[in-house]
Amino acid sequence: MADVRRKFAVVAIIGLPNVGKSTLLNALIGEKLAAVSQTPQTTRARILGVVNRGDVQLAFLDTPGVHRVRHSLLNARMMEHVGTAIAEADLILCVIDADGYYGPKERELVERLRQTAMPVYLLINKIDLLSKPRLLEKVAAYKDLAPFREIVPIGAKSEQNLEPLWDILQRDAPESDWRYGEDEFTDQTERNLVAEFIREKIFRKTREEVPHGIAIMISDWIESGDDYPADMESGGVLIRADVLCDRESHRKILLGKGGEMIRDIRQSAQRELKKLLQRPVRLELFVKADEGWRDRPEKLDRLRL
Ligand SMILES: Nc1nc2c(ncn2[C@@H]2O[C@H](COP(=O)(O)OP(=O)(O)OP(=O)(O)O)[C@@H](O)[C@H]2O)c(=O)[nH]1
Ligand SMILES: [Mg+2]
Incomplete structure (x- = not known):
């Protein structure tokens, strides 16, 4: 029989690029699930992150930053993810940057969210x-702009x-059965997280067009057998990943002088993956130029984008 006192809400985290949505998801979940960088998009x-608090289960959805689709099929797919999250949400968190101003893009987004009939x-x-x-001035100014259910300043x-x-x-989640099991906390697979964390390191170390043309494809995940490195302690994992980039010139930037850049990326990613997987990790990266991958549907499907 349904336990009516239980509450459940899908909580969508929506906003323009770079306002801190993924940082918020990670803070709410108490684990690093989403990649965070200073690079927009x-x-x-x-990305789903589930938290249970007492009788309330909250399913947070981190989403790509809202931007106009001009560039590629990838951008269009990113905006589809935002659309689905908004459509699924019971509650909508609209995140803005305290240090930014309320311009036309913010206004357009808030208008769109207000049309959903869900609390914003x-x-x-x-x-x-x-x-x-x-x-305090900001909070007062935003109060007049649109009828938000609440305004909460956060860091x-x-x-x-x-x-x-x-x-x-917890107060506003509707009474409902929980949708997820007690210890289900994300829909991200281990491989997915690994790919995201490698991509994050590249986003943090590259500039301009380069990060936007990057994708990570895990090609090998070896935990035992003949291919397991003889010089590695047992219980670990050898991960091989292709780093796709959009141009030959980007490939050169990623390799860096004498391979310095990719070595740096590999080392910092490997360090983080050891923490994530809590066992020895050896990471090997292969940088490959694949021009126009962002416009190829089958490639995007394979990357689960
Ligand atoms: N000073 C400060 N910086 C923050 C805060 N929250 C997030 N940031 C920084 O803002 C930048 C963007 O953070 P993300 O969490 O990646 O932003 P996002 O909204 O998910 O960005 P997209 O995924 O590109 O849409 C990073 O450099 C964060 O460290 C905060 O409370 N204070
Ligand atoms: Mg993000």
């Missing part, structure tokens, strides 16, 4: 970048003021 798909909460993120008086990076947000979400 880091997130490319929808405005989260003013990165409060650490603003003085208290300026922040996702240093986990500031998340308790009031939890209280609001």
